[in-house]
Amino acid sequence: MSKTDDHHAVDPGAAGGVRDRDMDPAHRDASARNAEASRAQERERGEAARGGVRDMTPALGTPGGPAGWRRAAAGAAVALHQRAWRDARWSDIFHRDSRYAGDAPADPERVAAANRRGRGGEPPAQVQGPMMKAPVWTWEVPLYFWFGGMAAGASFVGLACDLAGDERSARIARRVALGALMPSPPLLIMDLGRPERFYNMLRIFKPRSPMSMGSWCLTAFGGLGAAAVGADLLGRRREAKALGAANAVVGGYLGSYTGVLLASTAVPVWSRSKLLLGPIFVSTATLTGAAATRLVLVATGTPYGHPTRQALVRVESGAMAAELLLSEINHHHLGRLASVLEAGEGARWFSRAKWLARLGLALRLGRRRGLGVWADHVVGVIFMAAALCFRFAWVRAGRSSAHDDEAVALNHRGRATRGEPEHEMEPDQRH
Amino acid sequence: MTAVSHAAPSEISVRRPEAERMGFFTDTTVCIGCKACEVACKQWNDLPADGSQFRRGGSYDHTGELGASTWRHVRFVELLEPSPVQRAEAAAALARGEGGAVPHIPAAALADAGGGVTDDELPDLVALAQDGAGNGAAAGTVDVAAAVADMSRWVFMSDVCKHCTNAGCMDACPTGALIRTEFETVVLQQDVCNGCGYCVPSCPFGVVDRDHRDGRAAKCTLCYDRLQDGLEPACAKACPTDSIQFGAYDELVDVAQRRVAALQDRGLDGAYLYGAGDAPGEEIAGGLGAFFLLTEPPERYGLPAEADSPIQENVVPATVAAVGAGLAAAAAVALAFRAPQRGPVAGGALTVAAVAAGALEVVRDVRDGQRRRQRRREAGRRASERSSKDRA
Numbered sequence: 001m002s003k004t005d006d007h008h009a010v011d012p013g014a015a016g017g018v019r020d021r022d023m024d025p026a027h028r029d030a031s032a033r034n035a036e037a038s039r040a041q042e043r044e045r046g047e048a049a050r051g052g053v054r055d056m057t058p059a060l061g062t063p064g065g066p067a068g069w070r071r072a073a074a075g076a077a078v079a080l081h082q083r084a085w086r087d088a089r090w091s092d093i094f095h096r097d098s099r100y101a102g103d104a105p106a107d108p109e110r111v112a113a114a115n116r117r118g119r120g121g122e123p124p125a126q127v128q129g130p131m132m133k134a135p136v137w138t139w140e141v142p143l144y145f146w147f148g149g150m151a152a153g154a155s156f157v158g159l160a161c162d163l164a165g166d167e168r169s170a171r172i173a174r175r176v177a178l179g180a181l182m183p184s185p186p187l188l189i190m191d192l193g194r195p196e197r198f199y200n201m202l203r204i205f206k207p208r209s210p211m212s213m214g215s216w217c218l219t220a221f222g223g224l225g226a227a228a229v230g231a232d233l234l235g236r237r238r239e240a241k242a243l244g245a246a247n248a249v250v251g252g253y254l255g256s257y258t259g260v261l262l263a264s265t266a267v268p269v270w271s272r273s274k275l276l277l278g279p280i281f282v283s284t285a286t287l288t289g290a291a292a293t294r295l296v297l298v299a300t301g302t303p304y305g306h307p308t309r310q311a312l313v314r315v316e317s318g319a320m321a322a323e324l325l326l327s328e329i330n331h332h333h334l335g336r337l338a339s340v341l342e343a344g345e346g347a348r349w350f351s352r353a354k355w356l357a358r359l360g361l362a363l364r365l366g367r368r369r370g371l372g373v374w375a376d377h378v379v380g381v382i383f384m385a386a387a388l389c390f391r392f393a394w395v396r397a398g399r400s401s402a403h404d405d406e407a408v409a410l411n412h413r414g415r416a417t418r419g420e421p422e423h424e425m426e427p428d429q430r431h
Numbered sequence: 432m433t434a435v436s437h438a439a440p441s442e443i444s445v446r447r448p449e450a451e452r453m454g455f456f457t458d459t460t461v462c463i464g465c466k467a468c469e470v471a472c473k474q475w476n477d478l479p480a481d482g483s484q485f486r487r488g489g490s491y492d493h494t495g496e497l498g499a500s501t502w503r504h505v506r507f508v509e510l511l512e513p514s515p516v517q518r519a520e521a522a523a524a525l526a527r528g529e530g531g532a533v534p535h536i537p538a539a540a541l542a543d544a545g546g547g548v549t550d551d552e553l554p555d556l557v558a559l560a561q562d563g564a565g566n567g568a569a570a571g572t573v574d575v576a577a578a579v580a581d582m583s584r585w586v587f588m589s590d591v592c593k594h595c596t597n598a599g600c601m602d603a604c605p606t607g608a609l610i611r612t613e614f615e616t617v618v619l620q621q622d623v624c625n626g627c628g629y630c631v632p633s634c635p636f637g638v639v640d641r642d643h644r645d646g647r648a649a650k651c652t653l654c655y656d657r658l659q660d661g662l663e664p665a666c667a668k669a670c671p672t673d674s675i676q677f678g679a680y681d682e683l684v685d686v687a688q689r690r691v692a693a694l695q696d697r698g699l700d701g702a703y704l705y706g707a708g709d710a711p712g713e714e715i716a717g718g719l720g721a722f723f724l725l726t727e728p729p730e731r732y733g734l735p736a737e738a739d740s741p742i743q744e745n746v747v748p749a750t751v752a753a754v755g756a757g758l759a760a761a762a763a764v765a766l767a768f769r770a771p772q773r774g775p776v777a778g779g780a781l782t783v784a785a786v787a788a789g790a791l792e793v794v795r796d797v798r799d800g801q802r803r804r805q806r807r808r809e810a811g812r813r814a815s816e817r818s819s820k821d822r823a
Contacts, residue, residue, distance in 0.1 A: 078660045085453075085678065088663040093673040094686075101689035102696070111688045111708040114695065118703030119736045124728040128508055130496050131733050132637035136628040152757070156764040164768040193626020193646030200606040200625045208742060210750075211629045212605035252757030263749040264742045265632040266599065274745045278753020286760045311768040317781035318767065319760075324788035328795065342799050354796075358789045364782050402632060405733075412635070412735035 123413055123423055129405030132266055135398055140191040142391040145258050146288065147187070149281065149387070150180035151221065152255030153289015157315070158228075159248035161308060162241050169308045171232050172300060173293045174244050177251070178225040180292060184218060210261040217257060221250045255285030262398060268337050268411035269401035270394075276330040277394075283326060287319035288387045291380040304373055313376065316383055317364065320357060323390070335418030337407055346397025353389030356382050436596045436707075436718025437680075442611045450613035452680035453658060455667065455721035456687045457589050459732075460694065460702065462674035464505055464587035469494060471669035472503040475654065496733075497590055499642035502651040503666045506588045508731050588732050589675055591666070592617070592638045592651035593706060594720030595740065600650075602742035603633035608648075615680070616653040616720055624648055635716065635738035653721070680720065684708060687724060694724075701726045705734060716740060 071078075080087065093100045158173035189198045202219065206212035228243035259278035262270040270277065294312040302309055331338050340346050360382040367375040401407060410416040415423050437452055472478065478500045492507035598617045601609040608623035609630060619630075619639070624647040630639045631648065639650040654664035662668070667677035676683060684707045694702040703726075706719030716738050729736050 078662070081661045083661055085658075085661060085663050087661075088667065088677045093676065100693070101686055102693045104689075105685070106688035106692035108688065108708065110695075111691050111704060112710040112713070114691055114703040115705070115709050116713065118701065118725060119705070119729055121728075123736070124730050127730040127733070128506075129733050130637055131730075131735065132635065133631045133640050135632040136641045136643075153760075153764075156761040159761060160765040160768045163765050166768075191628075193628065193641050193643075193648070194624070197606075197623075197625035200608070200623055201627070203623070204605075204607040206605060206607070208602050208746065209605045209629070210742075210746060211603065211627060215605060248761050249758075252761055253754055255760070256753035256757040257750075260746060260749040260753045261629075264603070264746045265629075266635040266738075266741045267632050270632075271741055271745055274749040275752045278749055279756035282753065282756040282760045286764060290764070308768070314767045314781055315764050317785050318763065321781055321785035321788050324785060324792060328788060328791055331795070342803065351796075354789070354792060357785075358793075361782065361786045361789055365786065398632070409730045409735065412737050414737070 123409060123415070127405045127409045129408075130403070131405045131408035132402050134402035135265070135267065135395075137191060137395060139392075140187040142395040143388075144184050144187040144191075145281070145391040145395070146284075146388045147180050147184050148218070148258065149255050149285030149391075150288040150292050150384075151177045151184070151225070152251035152282075153285045153287065153319075154180060154293050155221075155225070155244070155248045155251035155254075155289070156286060157289055157293045157312065158244045160311070162244060164308070164311070166308050167237065169293075169297060169302065170244065171240070172296055174225065174228045174232060174240070174247075176293045176296050177247065177289075178222075178229050180289075181218075181222055181225055185222075188218075210257055210264055213253070214257045214261060217250060217253050221247060221254050224250060252282075255289075256282045262394065265398075266408075267398045267402045268404070268407045268416060269334065269340050270398050272334060272337055272411065272417050273330050276326050276333075280323060280326045280330065280390075281394075283319050283323035284387045284390050287316055287323060288384050290315040290319065291383045291387075295377065295380050298377060313364075316380070317361075320361065320383060320386075324354075324357060333418055335420070336410065336416045336422070337401065339407070340397045340400040340404065341393075344397070344400040346393050346395075346400050349389050349393035349396055353386045353393055356386035356389060360386060436714055438596050438611055438615045438717075442601075443613060443615065444610040445613040447613040452615035452720065453653065453678065454594065454616075454680040454683055454719075455591060455653070455664070456676045456678075456683040456707075456724070457591065457721065458674050458676065458687075458690060458724040459586055459588045460699070460724060460726060461672045462505070462587040462589055463672055464507060465671060466494075466505050467669040467671060468503045468589050468666035468675055469501070469505060471665040472651075473500075475657070475665035476502065476652075478502065497592075497638050497640070497650075499640040499645065499647075499649040502591065502649075504590045506590050506732055508586045508588065508727065586727065588723065588725070589666070589670075590732070591721050592653070593636055593716065593722070594651075594653060596714070596717030596720070597740040597743050598716070599633040599635055599740040599742060600630035600639050600648075602740050603629045605629060612655055614653065614655075614658055616655065616658075618652045618655050619648060619650055621647060621649070633741055635735055635741060637733070651721075684722075687722065690724060699726065705729060 088094075154173050154177035158170050158177060161167070161170035161173055185198075189195045192198055201212070201215040204212065205216060224243050224247040228240050228247060231237075231240035231243055256278040259281035263274035263277045265271060273280075290312045294309060294316070297306075297309060297312070331341060334341070341350055360379045363371065363375050363379045363382070367379070407416060410423060413423075415421050473480070481494070481498070481500055491509070492505070494501060494504045497504045594616045596615075598609070598611070600619075601611065601617050605627060606623050606625055608620045608625075610618055610620060612618050626641055626646040626648065628641050628648070631641055639648050641648045654662070654666075657664055663677045667675045676686065678686075687704050688708050691702050691704055691708070702724060704722060705725050706715050706722030709715070709718070715735075717740075723732075723734075725732060725734075
């Protein structure tokens with residue numbers, strides 16, 4: 001390697017011996033530089049090994065397809081076939097005359113007690129991670145959460161307009177709901193590892209899996225929303241109202257299931273927010289739905305001072321208050337796990353979201369102190385941007401939380417959130 | 432009283448009357464870290480190589496973790512770093528002039544070795560032996576017994592999919608690609624999976640992963656294809672010390688329980704089973720189809736001390752709260768339209784409420800920042816104290 005030559009070039013005196021070398025600061029600098037360079041080289045090599053062209057061709061068949069082989073005689077046993085896996089009994093350990101295990105049946109109580117001792121007690125000072133895999137979702141998913149929430153919120157607004165007797169606004173709200181839903185399926189399909197198999201999402205109906213329920217909910221919402229808008233276009237007012245009302249009920253799940261979906265994972269910051277994540281997401285959905293509908297109403301010529309516009313301003317403020325308050329309560333409850341909401345990528349999105357929310361609220365107060373009508377429109381846009389940041393914040397914070405090995409370990413021990421006993425761990429330096 | 436765990440019959444997708452639950456018992460006390468299981472698994476399942484790289488922290492484990500193309504992973508648990516107590520004792524002995532050296536382990540010296548270990552980062556072992564951590568009196572003294580004892584604290588564990596009774600990945604899967612077979616193992620059907628990625632964070636053990644090239648999730652199948660032909664899984668077949676044992680689940684639990692008892696009789700009190708032989712109600716994920724004999728706390732192997740299917744734990748309360756909130760929000764929006772038009776009052780009150788909530792958060796943010804800075808200062812002080820103590 002060339003580094004020996006460099007040593008001589010920089011500092012000829014370094015050849016004097018081990019002790020001299022250790023003493024000489026110039027040499028130490030040179031070797032530190034060398035070490036840095038070789039580390040960089042090594043990193044590059046590692047990345048090339050990971051990022052380069054990888055041969056994914058299996059020995060038989062095509063990736064993902066069954067291999068193209070056939071038995072010589074139908075139903076015949078393969079070579080080395082042993083009935084009842086007797087080949088697993090060839091080793092010595094299974095012979096009862098080895099000292100591997102006692103012959104007498106073990107006392108189950110004793111083993112259970114050993115397990116309790118082994119897994120219970122104080123957590124170790126160090127965790128050797130990784131403890132779990134972080135979610136693989138990219139930007140499409142938080143963006144979908146935002147659009148899906150907007151559609152759900154607009155469906156609430158449509159129902160409310162109908163109930164209040166404002167049919168024109170209700171029609172527009174139903175169109176906003178359908179329009180906000182449009183980008184959702186493409187975004188979700190883009191995020192799949194195998195987009196061409198998106199239809200497998202509707203292969204089964206699985207009440208246990210929030211993602212399966214969400215797929216069906218999205219389908220139902222899209223169908224109802226399109227039918228409602230179609231009824232509007234055909235001038236069938238009663239049918240449109242009924243379909244819009246049904247959509248608001250489906251929207252109650254569409255706006256909230258994303259919170260359930262995140263809460264039903266092993267990611268500490270999500271799973272320990274299980275009771276509040278759904279309500280928080282509903283608040284965001286209501287906020288974006290109301291703001292989007294109000295902006296569209298303004299654009300389509302609803303006059304200033306119209307009761308629907310005023311009501312939507314109230315809805316926005318109320319939803320923002322609920323969002324901030326619920327986030328605050330949740331943050332307080334999370335304790336140790338909230339660290340990913342305070343530092344890291346998720347925290348950066350949170351702080352963006354919160355500053356936008358504060359700016360919007362300040363403008364809204366200013367509007368009441370005499371700022372122009374434009375302030376209301378700007379606030380609507382700012383609130384929608386804040387909601388988008390909240391969506392990104394929650395998804396990104398989950399990734400940091402899954403990478404936080406100490407948090408994952410302590411969460412499983414029930415020693416992570418506020419009110420649970422605290423435990424300090426040394427950070428793992430392995431990654 | 433312990434019970435042997437079995438999956439709910441309604442979950443089993445493939446019916447065969449003579450089939451029974453099969454599993455792995457991985458005994459870490461006889462594992463020698465040869466990685467034959469990793470290689471056998473890759474060969475049988477046609478899994479591509481991942482490249483290898485030593486990682487930060489000086490571990491000799493270059494596989495790193497289970498993944499879409501690594502279904503067996505021999506985890507190296509290096510317990511070589513001296514504990515604070517050992518450090519303190521050694522320093523005290525030095526101070527008394529009793530010789531010895533503050534424990535200095537090469538593996539720890541590699542802790543900062545960025546992306547890999549290169550020649551010039553390997554510690555100079557000769558200099559270490561001569562130097563005795565800067566103490567001339569201890570030059571040349573190497574405690575062979577202590578070094579051998581340290582070697583025994585280097586443990587290996589061949590990690591694999593646990594084939595849980597309450598399988599989080601299977602509960603999460605929206606396409607039905609993940610199924611339970613007649614052997615009560617959890618298998619991912621590659622021709623159904625569309626790569627939604629929901630199983631990845633749903634596994635409390637971090638087993639299943641989505642391959643970023645292939646696009647689908649993948650994990651251990653317990654060699655479902657071999658099982659159907661009456662062959663034991665490739666990893667168990669290749670294991671030279673029978674650290675990986677394969678067999679009928681009930682028999683394996685029996686062997687494992689007798690092994691724990693034998694080890695304890697020989698004085699290894701820390702031996703316990705992870706995932707089997709628990710008292711009812713204390714099982715991990717309802718009992719693991721692939722369970723382990725461990726001697727260290729589970730977190731040292733990257734395993735959770737307690738775990739269950741996250742969906743079975745959370746989905747009902749979370750759904751009730753979320754749907755309740757959804758319907759409440761729809762009602763609240765309708766109410767906002769119905770509210771008597773009292774001019775700016777109603778809207779103003781809500782805005783003020785939101786501003787108050789925002790202010791509350793500002794206060795909390797500031798307090799959190801102060802707390803974090805204080806914690807950082809304390810950590811820095813502790814570290815400098817420790818290093819100055821070591822130097823002394």
